[in-house]
Amino acid sequence: MADLEKFRSETRAWLEQNCPPEMRKPMTSDGDTFWGGRNTKFSSEAQRVWFERMRDKGWTVPHWPREYGGGGLDGEEAKIVRQEMAAIGARQPLTSFGISMLGPALLKYGTEEQKKEHLPKITAGLIRWCQGYSEPNAGSDLASLQTRAESDGNDYIINGQKIWTSYANYADWIFCLVRTDPAAKKHDGISFILFDMTSKGVSTKPILLISGYSPFCETFFDNVRVPKSHVVGTVNRGWDVAKYLLQHERAMISGMGERGVGRPLGQIAADSVGADAQGKLDDAQLRSQIATFEVDEAALAAAAERAVDLAKAGQSHPAFSSAMKYYGTELNKRRYEILMSAGGSDALEWESERSRGGARPRAWLRTKANSIEGGTSEVMLGIVAKRILDLPGA
Amino acid sequence: MALVLTEEQSMLRDSARGLISDKAPVSHLRQLRDSKDATGFSRDLWKTFAEMGFSGLLVPEKFGGSGLGCVEAGVVMEEIGRTLMPSPFLATSVVAASALSRGGSEAQKAQHLPKISDGSLLAALAVDEGAKHRPLQTSLQAARSGNGFKLSGDKAFVVDGHTADLLIVAARTAGAAGDRNGLTLFLVDPKSKGLAVERTAMVDSHNAARIAFDNVEVNADSVLGEVDQGYGLLEGVLNIGRGAVASEMVGLGEEVFGRTVTYLKERKQFGKAIGEFQALQHRAAQLYIEIEITRAAVLKALQALDADADKAGTAVAVAKARAGTTATQAVQEGVQMHGGMGMTDQFDIGFFMKRARVCQELFGDSNFHADQLARGKGY
């Protein structure tokens, strides 16, 4: 306990000294997120400084082992770093699918060689990853995917198409689900494989979203040659790796609403709807929506904290991240419905500088994907019903 | 602090669960209701509670108690919620014991707390006056009279008021309804002249009373805490009570949910278990998620109360608001998913629905607490 308190005060002091003031302000645009990768650029000097200091300390991923560029912290210490960063509003120095998705899967299923090859490049922000799971005919029913990987000596030859591949056009490498045994039952013939997006035969085509942004792509594989040593885990057992990764992805998505917390909703609303002499919002319905939302938001934050503590105590259910994903994403959608309602017609501006290029309505539209990406809300409820409640036939 | 029970707290839960499920399953409440029991709870069982150290759970050790905290009280309340056991635990051991240990003089503590610990004194807090919980609106008058005060006015929804040996009464010594200043808490003997207790039979077959005060004389020694400055004390005590009721709702909600999921697996229609229908599966999953999130919020509030009850207001508002809506959803889905069976008195589910409604109102419903949160944040 005393050690932890010491660690906390050291962490606080270090962050105070090293986190530039600009990096303590709420993020306001996509460019504020640093993704790393071969072709990446820093959007500001402060962003570069902050990233490099955190990287050198091993704190781009505080809880990964030191040998892979992590901070080697245990659960309690990592929680303290998160808490102290939150306390000063420090931004994540590096965001990536390598950290939130591939890394955990490699740590569990990868060979030592694979870990040594890929993890340090993730923590150092050198390689940016994308996720090749979904296909045009394999969405919720992911296991019906058809992208083929055919054996050819020491390699696989990969053919097929992925869709909704987030940032495929910016990514350096892909972690991809492919069918290695077409004769087996659908869950049993899938492998989890890694390859370079600059490999011959890989092409991407961006898709425009309702928000006007284009963060994801159709991704095509035309006779892409990949060494067999790039399979993670056992050949044809890729579904295990895929599911394990999804647990981490869902935990990450469920927390999205907690990030970027700026001014309280009640104050934002007061700007446009006004308040009475006691400071009560002039729109009683909106006020009660906000209050109920904030009750649920605080409760979700407690549940997220408890989920981590339960996992540490070995008492958590592996499917619980689906429960959190469901609630967290539905809540984030509520937040933005409230923000739009609070903003009134101001929140409808799509292009002006005043509206920062329509930041709010675009963000609002973006949240609608939260309950789709990483598995839809309906799929999450199905998982809870089947795996946690053990209901029949689910 | 980790948001999970410690080993000691888990052991406490196991022993409370063992006792309560054995001695006071839902049939115990049913029997008390059907026999129109005059006390409304089992005094024998209360003795056992005292022997096991539960009645003095929150009482400091020097007054014969266990000196434990709100998390532990919540653990016991949750088990009480699972079987809907009527018990003086909430009014006496949680609310009154907290009021006395937080606000009492040494003499008041020495007089009452040991008796709470050994189970020989039952107490009740009288706050509400109207149909809704509005502690700031307290208007029962306490007029100075000689060395003491004279109390006049009416109290309602006084939990265990009909069996209390000691009443803790919120009264106005100055100011007007709505003012923070001018509230004072009094320790009042229910046998005092001018005091009339009417037991109110409630929908949930638990115990409450209306109490009328007609110039009830109390002396200056009966003031709990400070004259005119009682609101802070009251609020802290109410928050402890709210955390406890929220725990009870977590217990009852989870119990109803467990029974409902079991029923979904057993009941067959259209040639299969109704739990196979996705319409029900998704609702059951949503309810599970609500319950888990509420459980975390309630534990968070209980820990906050133990850390510093005066700073736990927001966490408690969140917990009580969430517990109210979640328990309501649990009992509604519970009855609905049991079909016609859920509507029968013979089936226990209805008892849970009734108790959840009472717990909603007790110490402020979900709307009250969401409003508290909004006020706290200044909008």
Ligand SMILES: Cc1cc2nc3c(=O)[nH]c(=O)nc-3n(C[C@H](O)[C@H](O)[C@H](O)COP(=O)(O)OP(=O)(O)OC[C@H]3O[C@@H](n4cnc5c(N)ncnc54)[C@H](O)[C@@H]3O)c2cc1C
């Ligand atoms: C912004 C965004 C980013 C994404 N990024 C990636 C990425 O990087 N990599 C990647 O591989 N994929 C990505 N996806 C794809 C995402 O995982 C899929 O969209 C998702 O799994 C749903 O599949 P689908 O779109 O085919 O919908 P469908 O599966 O066709 O679902 C349509 C509707 O039917 C419902 N439904 C389906 N099955 C059931 C059922 N059994 N019971 C009840 N309802 C059901 C769904 O819930 C949904 O409402 C992304 C998606 C979005 C929106």
Ligand SMILES: Cc1cc2nc3c(=O)[nH]c(=O)nc-3n(C[C@H](O)[C@H](O)[C@H](O)COP(=O)(O)OP(=O)(O)OC[C@H]3O[C@@H](n4cnc5c(N)ncnc54)[C@H](O)[C@@H]3O)c2cc1C
């Ligand atoms: C007050 C009262 C008065 C009544 N009066 C009469 C009367 O006068 N005459 C008479 O004949 N009957 C009467 N009934 C019976 C009533 O019609 C049945 O209770 C009702 O049809 C439901 O059947 P059940 O109770 O067997 O529930 P179940 O069919 O067992 O249903 C249990 C739960 O499963 C759900 N469920 C069942 N099948 C599905 C499905 N395929 N998909 C999704 N969910 C499903 C139900 O919606 C319900 O929530 C009365 C019932 C009540 C409560």
